[in-house]
Amino acid sequence: MSQDIAQFKKDSPMSGTLRMDRMSHIWCPGCGIGSEVNAFAEAVKRSGIDPDKLAVVSGIGCTGRVAGYVDFDSIHTTHGRAIPVATGLKLARPDMKVVVFSGEGDLTGIGGNHFIHAARRNMDIVVICNNNFTYGMTGGQVTPTTPHSAVSSTTPFGNHEYPFNLPFLADAAGATYIARWTSMHSRNLIQSMEEALSRKGFSFIEIISPCTTLYLRRNRLGDGVDALQFYQENALLKHGADTRTLDLDFQGKITIGKFVEKDKPTYIEALDNQCVKVVGDDYELYGKTIPEREAEEKAEKARVAERRAAVLAEEEKARAKAGVVKVSAKIPVKAGAKKAVAKTTKKAAAATTKKVAAKTVTAKKTTAKSTTAKKAVVKTAKKAAPKAKAKAAVKKVAAKPATKKVAAKPAAKKTRK
């Protein structure tokens, strides 16, 4: 490695969360996995979680390679077994945040049984599922989510099976946090991953993602950029949507958002409750009583909050320096809440515009005495006006839902030979 590249890797904003020494990665150009990993690294950084208390488990597949690129403890385990390995890890180290990052084939094909039982138990893990509708690594075979009629190497005349609606599957099985995004929705993804990392219980995030080399090419859907444009034009934001309505058709609309967020005792909490009933308050897990473990948890939570506040303050400083407006907020589950956020953001935008305008007027009043001063004021006012407009525009964008309802771009045509 040349000295320059070594320095570049060392200076990368991702070093510390991603293993820059292992770059470049194996993923194809346009594949969605890279941006998802980037979003994950960003979410971890912002979450305030101690990197030494985070573990990532992946199964086999292109997505399974994620475990090899994160700079946390990680396990690249066997096909379909990411969830049982993560479960074992969580039971052995309840103080750790355990994340599964795997493909839909790994998680819901060969690993489907583990998936539903971990959700049923409300196992305290975060499951991030890269859903590219195909077994990417092994040559583009049909998976449990391949849309009806899509072409794959094992369904050359079109898939005749009915695909899983993953959010509904997770919901029916008992998951307590469920969201779906596409690999294009980086900002939502970061927020959603941050939320999932900061809560307890089985959290499931599905990410619709392009497998450019096998799925897109085989279905004549263009390249990675075409896929992102398709997501942009066909994603419908619907927080709190009924998970039964989230089926995906071949090149149809993609409902995205946070659909479920609820509290329920986790597997370990339910076990604790049961054991206290049987053994009494002397019950211990790993030599610690429940109040002792709760105290430790509380102390760790305070440390996480402190680290998070420091990271956000740094970000705020950088934003202020660059003149960028803050847009982050907790994702609302209901559409009504979303409207409220939009309203508040719009109000804030109007207030900022007024403030800037007022500043300009004050400057005019106080300094416009001499002709040169007047000239300077005109200059300032001219400068301030587009700035105010730009600021208002940025806020306006923030106030809009992350995606717009756009008239369906004709689905990229699937022509078969």
Ligand SMILES: Cc1ncc(C[n+]2csc(CCOP(=O)(O)OP(=O)(O)O)c2C)c(N)n1
């Ligand atoms: C027990 C077992 N069966 C089959 C395989 C072959 N195999 C490796 S990866 C893979 C598919 C992975 O698909 P997915 O999870 O969707 O990940 P992607 O490559 O699409 O990211 C299969 C079938 C294996 N490694 N082990």
Ligand code: SF4
């Ligand atoms: S084969 Fe598909 S899933 Fe695998 S890296 Fe390439 S584009 Fe991504």
Ligand SMILES: [Mg+2]
């Ligand atoms: Mg896949």
